[in-house]
Amino acid sequence: MQKLGKQTIKFDTPPTIVDCACIVGPKEADGPLAKFFDQCLENEMWGEKTWEKAESKIMKETVNMVISKSGVPSDKIEYCFAGDLLNQCISSSFGLREINIPFFGIFGACSTFVEGMSLASVFIEGGINCALCAASSHFCSSEKQFRFPLELGNQRPPTSQWTVTGAGASILSRDGNGPYITCITSGKIVDMGIKDANNMGAAMAPAAFDTLMTHFKDTGRSPNYYDAILTGDLGYIGRDILTDLSKNAGYNINSVYNDCGVLIFDKEKQDTHSGGSGCGCCASVFSGYLFKQLKEQKLRRILLIATGALMNATSSQQGESIPGIAHAISIEIEK
């Protein structure tokens, strides 16, 4: 590997993303990206008795789907990296308890999917051949856990985001013809003092900015190196903050930049306020939409920056601010 600056690794052996899969919920199926998702559920329960069990099932079936689509025998997958938003990441541990692959649980809040792909890439650089990455979230289990019982029908403020019901999974391999993960820029925790748990975009945007600027500085690249720069789930408000911060720092990212939370829902028709969020947002938008664009060479170089808000319900009740983090990976169709 080549270390660029303090936070970026350029790989000697860039892993190929062999295949991706995603399963999403009914609201996501009504959104503008519906046709790209592998499977859309008709309801949030999927025949299970609880939202948590439904989320575990989404995780499980998404992972089964990516293994099946990829044609990689599951006994060739050496490690699994997975996480989610539920307390103690139970969507992953229950969803994947039968997978029979060495398992590393990870928690990066909504940055989890890219955190997993970063770790898996370093494992491949270290010498392994194949790894699986997955992340999920569920609107109902998240609302219940982080905010209020859904049955209360609380009003949501305009800054709030809508947690995506869905999961994404990818298989990374030492062998293959791309798309390649060529670089990773792994983020530090950044806490600018935002305390409003209904404004995650504002809490996470400074972390995305820090990672993006570090990526440009470490690699010597500028926004126009990429066909697209995508953040995970800053939503409309966070996207605007990141655009402004970047502009003030001398980088005009307007022409290439968008956010997965902005792309996944139709703001006018779907009443999702500031856009989508959750581990499943970036995971499903990448696995469903962006990966296919890369495979078809409609996109040739992208920077995916997943952002996470590292708080919980108790920390907000105790008056704490919301630390953010952002992990970036460059995905290119040429090494």
Next chain:
Amino acid sequence: MQKLGKQTIKFDTPPTIVDCACIVGPKEADGPLAKFFDQCLENEMWGEKTWEKAESKIMKETVNMVISKSGVPSDKIEYCFAGDLLNQCISSSFGLREINIPFFGIFGACSTFVEGMSLASVFIEGGINCALCAASSHFCSSEKQFRFPLELGNQRPPTSQWTVTGAGASILSRDGNGPYITCITSGKIVDMGIKDANNMGAAMAPAAFDTLMTHFKDTGRSPNYYDAILTGDLGYIGRDILTDLSKNAGYNINSVYNDCGVLIFDKEKQDTHSGGSGCGCCASVFSGYLFKQLKEQKLRRILLIATGALMNATSSQQGESIPGIAHAISIEIEK
């Protein structure tokens, strides 16, 4: 690296554990290992207003201590791997929000410390020079979150374990003279159907057994290769189960095997029933006690198997069983 079997990696560049640090609570300070811990707190709050803030402070100060003890400048530490038992791992993210080092949040329940050292070792094999690993738990924040409000004064069944208040941290480096992490055997999720959230030892022992047998098989080693085999926090009941399972499989581990949860408390005097548990158990017993034994060459080869129960309070309420996981690392004073 050399892959041994499907789950074990033997490193070409075994990382040195440069230094460790640990801070524990007052109950741990009354236990048999008190003299080995770097700092013992007089009470569970450490001047903070909540248990969660106290746990974050323990995490923060333990990490500051290991950086200070090691003499490694913090800007030479390339990555930090940390996790804990609190929902969304807030002890780590709040405790380390000022650390200014690229951060990977991990969740392996009580296996977190060894999970972090496993990931950091692979990063060093991949090419980086230095990483930090940390894990924490806190009796009061855990009881509140997983079981009942402490104020209720609920009786605890004899199978229950006492969550350790404490944190451990280690710095791993490409350079150094050992002790070395020579191998890792990373565990799969194992769920044998145990549903009693007050009997974690029984829930986790099958995972420890799976990883231990895999380690022996992959490496060709037998129990007598090691001066000590230590599980993370199976406690008395889990320790006995693992001993029995191993005996039935043809491995007599009696003479070298013990458990960190057994070592940390005095069962008779401290009323801790089946022993200690929590991410902080294995982390503080390793960082405080075992690491010093290795440095003094009183132990020359150990196998540390941290075990985790991948459940949460909701999953138990919903009638789910408890998936377990166990990650093992070999630590040897010679490469």
